[in-house]
Amino acid sequence: MSIAFGNPDRPNSYIGKTVPRPNITKLVQGRGRYVDDIVLPRMVHVAFVRSPVAHGKITGIDIEAAKTVPGVLRVFTGADLAEVCTPWVAVLAHLKGLKSPPQHPMALDRACWVGEPVVAVVATTRAAAEEGAALVEVDYEALPAVTDTMTALDKTTPVIHPDMGDNLAFRRLHEEGNVDAALSTAHKVVTASFRTARHTGVTLEPRSILVDWNPAEGQMTAYHATQAPHMMQTVFAKHLDIPESRVRVICGDVGGSYGIKVHVYPDEVATATIAKIMGRPVKFIADRLESFTTDIHARDHEIEAKIAVDAEGRILAIDVDDWTGIGPYSVYPRTSAIEGNQVVNLCGGPYDFANYRAQTTVVFQNKTPTCQYRAVGHPIAVAITEGLVDMAAAAIGMDPVEIRRRNMYRDDAYPVTSPAKMRFEGLSHHASMDKLMEIMDYDALRADQAEALKQGKRRGIGIASFIELTNPSPFMYGIGGARISAQDGCTVRMDPDGSVVALSGVTEQGQGTEAMLSQVVAEGVGVSPSKVRVITGDTQVTPYGGGTWASRGAGIGGEAALQAARALRSSILEVAAAMLQADQGLLDIRDGQIVDTQTGETRMPLEELGRIVYFRGDTLPKGLPRELVQTRHFITMDYPFAFTNGVQASYVEVDTDTGVVTLLKHWCVEDCGRVINPQLVDEQIRGGIVQGLGGALFEEIHYDEDGQLLNGSMADYLVPMAAEMPDMVIAHVETPTKESELGAKGAGEAGTAGAPAAVMNAINDALRPLGAQVTEMPFTPERILRALGTIHD
């Protein structure tokens, strides 16, 4: 029996409705349990001495003074930890040519970025550990720092890792059709360079880990703010030589992740290593400066791109040359080549065109390593694509909406394979654009823009269509050799009181995963969501799974939960049929009651069934299955990824005297397939848009040419804040994926994917009559004025 999603009045219709989040009261009352809230007996704290130089040979380490600080217990160097922890190499077999040197938990003889851990000081308090760390003296012999991406491969640039031969980490060229021919014969070719700034995720809760090693049990327990507990279990086991079954990773409440917490960090592995050496619990909580210098960075791309169109605005070719600098190491185990690879995969995504060439060049640098951060590669690819499309429209005098309509894949064209060889099961570009036009009242907005101009106000409208990669299959990491599960599982059980417990391999980082799971399970079984308790984030308890990243929680974890819940429902009904001597097919579970399907008449509460099964099983027929625990797993099989789509619009006002951009309003129509919880999806979209707007206007990690980080604080790295955020209107088109009964695709990254491009296009729409254009993010007041020619030097 399938769920009648089309009928909002069906029984137990929780999927598709905004239901309260089960964990929200706890979180807003401050009753969450984050890693830093956990205090264990004999627990100690570790603070790290970090490299102050971007590239330097370590010529001496003096730890004697640190050891005299009251409370300091042990001081470890990189060499000490290397005796216990094996190094890792972050490459994936399917990213051909990707190379990266072995990386240890702490630097051995050489530091390669400002912030790399060099010495660990363990003490009874964090303050004492910091006191000790301040007294550690490390001597460095300066080595030349490589900081510029575009010259990293020049012959005159020093090679960071001589064993690697050069500074090239990865390069991929993808070619489809005949780009050169299309460019040479096209009606119009537009060339542009784009730049996206280096960002970091800035999670509210910093990276946090508490690791305990119990030699008596031979078991390591890591309380870890992570998105991927099972992946971390494998990592700790492998590099600390512990059987995988003897590593337990517990991930309680997590204060935001955005992709930052899905990677292996040297200081976190060092913490685990120290716990194993000392045989006692060791806690490491990154402070904000450490977050800026050691949380992964992302998005630092420089791009040259071309688009060719015919006189009717049809896209003939897109040609992209993308460069990015990733720091001195590819980040384990997902690697730092994925972002550039995504740019190649995603450029031109919404459009039906024939000739495509894209190359990404990924180079080593002496800066903080970069890796996957929310909407990996998408904001870059969408900015390139949508920037080019708008420029092409302007060049041929066509409305930006019209040029998109002429090029987007028809809504009935699916399945199709894009020139980037991405396979789309079903998208809704035109329906989404139609809905966008309706909710933003495009024509009225154009009229308002013209009216504002009469008053001297420069306003602009920007449109950005996008695709988003969600629900990844093993084609993302597994085929490359990484032990990162694309499958996920859920165990659902009914307890004697008729309540339901769901144990899921996907995790909650504050976005509402557990709410999503509770309502899916509630509908699947036939109980109220308040009767469902959700347990996530414990490798010893939940089914094995991948965790929450790449917008997979609802699409993969939700489907596993639905199937497990439906299986439990069947088990319950089988018992109920025996107890009531009724036909199982004529019984249903509604709001925690066994009912007659036809009449809705209540036959028995679930707690009565629970009482009989658990305490008076003797009264049931011998041999009657009574398995009130069911587990199901789900993995996508038909498509490597479930692509979603959407379109955003931004309305801005540019102050051409000061260069300040004011965000007036923002719209997003997106299609994540089945919407399970409208409020959570809308807020995911809004939060994602905010992060995208941050990239468009504010966020930029600055380094000087020596590789010194210049803005490692919340005062200097500008995250988007409420006062600058516009009103946002969110709407949906639903094209469920046919790969699952639930039909859900991911929604977590769509906002971030499209917002920067929408703002860029809006600003350029405002500036175009003045002959100015900006393509380097963030669009600071100064960059606006330089584009206008107001300031020069």
Next chain:
Amino acid sequence: MKASVGGYARASSLDHALQLLASAEGAGRVLAGGQSLVAAMNMRLSTGDLLVDISRLSELSGVSDEGDTLRIGALKRHADVGRDALVCAHAPLLAEAVHYIAHAAIRNRGTIGGACAHADPAAEFPACVLALGATMHVAGPHGSRAIPAEDFFEDVFATAIEEGEILTAITVPKAGSGEAQVIEEVARRSGDYALAGLCLVKRDAGHRVSLFSVGPKPILATGAMAALDAGDLDGAVAALAGELDPPSDTQASAAYRRHLAGVLLRRAVARTEGGKA
């Protein structure tokens, strides 16, 4: 990061505070609202301080009408400055400036005396008191001194306050009838330090223009003031560009700040003339 504090003592009176500072032998640091000092300590930019907490000294609080001047206690918190009836009536520049200072939590704790004594070149209040021609009152082991605002701000985080002294109050001349006081600034985000900011006071005696975030300390733009007195706005903008040597940082270049100062001056003048900014 954990702060490394040398010690803490709460002063029960101004004399007590001065004694505590004297006995600290140079390591004493006055703690008022703590909105800059505590942040610095938490970054270990300042360690080993012997904190002298003056936040409960009633003699440093309050605003009083002294005839031609207003006396504002150094401990007057930003938010209280913004809603004080006497300040709003007689020194509206200070009240308007409060809206630009950081965020509500900081405005509720930070003090006007702390802001002036800290002398962050990007802060609003130092530029305001400079534009108003205020007098800064300090108390020390050898008695009290009154320092004109023009002589008070010396460099980045450096003032005329001597070792062992405490800023106790600021007196500002009450606005005359017809006097206009405006502040204009541009920041990347609401509450951020200004990329550049400007205070304009238009009095019978002439214009006073001060700027912040464009140099090592708040700048009194005397060239621009003279040009405005002569009714030459374009000349004032040109003079301003010549008398500023702004810094470049990750937020904006010197050239941008210099340009912005001129824009802000035009906007401020337009407001004092009742026109649209």
